[in-house]
Amino acid sequence: MKEKRSYQSHEIASLVNPYDAQIFFLYSPLPFPVSFAVHCWVVTNMAGKLDRWEVWQSTGQCETSRGYVHQNLFPPFQALHINFFVRSLGRCNPRLLHIVQDHNLADKMIAFIKKEAFQYPYRHDYFYYPGPNSNTFVQWIIDQFPEYPVVLPKGGLGKGYRR
Numbered sequence: 491m492k493e494k495r496s497y498q499s500h501e502i503a504s505l506v507n508p509y510d511a512q513i514f515f516l517y518s519p520l521p522f523p524v525s526f527a528v529h530c531w532v533v534t535n536m537a538g539k540l541d542r543w544e545v546w547q548s549t550g551q552c553e554t555s556r557g558y559v560h561q562n563l564f565p566p567f568q569a570l571h572i573n574f575f576v577r578s579l580g581r582c583n584p585r586l587l588h589i590v591q592d593h594n595l596a597d598k599m600i601a602f603i604k605k606e607a608f609q610y611p612y613r614h615d616y617f618y619y620p621g622p623n624s625n626t627f628v629q630w631i632i633d634q635f636p637e638y639p640v641v642l643p644k645g646g647l648g649k650g651y652r653r
Contacts, residue, residue, distance in 0.1 A: 497583060497584060497585070497586055498583060499565070499567040499568055499569075499583075499584060502514065502516070502567045502584060502586055503566070503567055505589065506535050506538065506540065507535065507538075507591075508537065508538035509537060509538070510535075510537065510591075510593055510596070511534075511535065511536055511537070511593055511596035511597045511600055512534075512535040512589055512590060512591055512596050513532060513533070513534055513535070513589070513590035513596050513599050513600065514532065514533040514534075514535070514566075514567075514586065514588075514589050515530070515532055515586075515587040515588045515589075515590075515628065515632075515640060515642075516530070516531055516532070516533065516567065516569070516584045516585065516586055516587060517529060517530040517531070517584070517585050517587055517642075517643055517645075517646070518569030518570055518583075518584055518585060519585075519645070520645075524618075526645050527645045527646075527647045528585075528625070528643050528645040528646055529544075529570060529624050529625075530544075530587070530624050530625045530627075530628040530642055530643075530646055530649075531543065531544035531624060531628065532544070532603065532628055532631060533566045533567065534599075534600045534603055534604075535596075536600055540566045541561055541562055541566075542560075542561070542562050542563065542564060542565070542566045543559070543560070543561055543603055543607055543627075543631075544559075544560055544563065544564075544624050544627065544628075545558045545559055545560070545610075545612075545613075545616065545622070545623060545624045545626070545627040546558060546560050546563055546624070547616055547618075547623075551563050556608040556613055557608075557610075557613035557614040558612075558613060558614070558615070558616045559607055559608055559610050559613045559627065561607070567584050568584070569583055569584035569585070585643075587640065587642070587643065588640045590638065595635070595637070595638060598635070599631070599634075599635060599638075602631070602634055602635075603631060606634075607631075610627060610630060611630070611653075612626060612627070612630075612651075612653070617648075618647075618648075619647050619648065620647070620648060620651055621647070621648030621649075621650075621651025622648060622651050622653075623647070623648040623651075624648070625642055625646035625647060625648040625649040626648040626649060626651045628642060628646075628649070629642055629646070629648075629649040629650070
């Protein structure tokens, strides 16, 4: 399967292995006037139980929110088309960056995310640019696993943010 292209949500969902551990790295483009930028998130799969992890621009949006970090704020593979002018959401197709299918690595990453996501160092801070934002969060996860060489898209503003 070719990565970094647009998929229908059900196409990505069909890649879920209900018997194993996986990590999906996804993103969706932002609209004009920032159409050069993307919003990244992570979906964990532990034997068919899916959890979506991301940083979102608002706090306290669901029961499983801590600061700007959210677990299952939106459906796992739903891409979001954000309209900055009226602060509303539309829909577009998600883009699949990569799937971690190595059982041992996926297990380690899921354990880390479940234990540490709500301890993310910037969980109480959010700025569209230069960060911290959703891309900073996903890059923080990736940085914990140097053996996993995934690179966020060039439109991932905030991926290099450091305080």
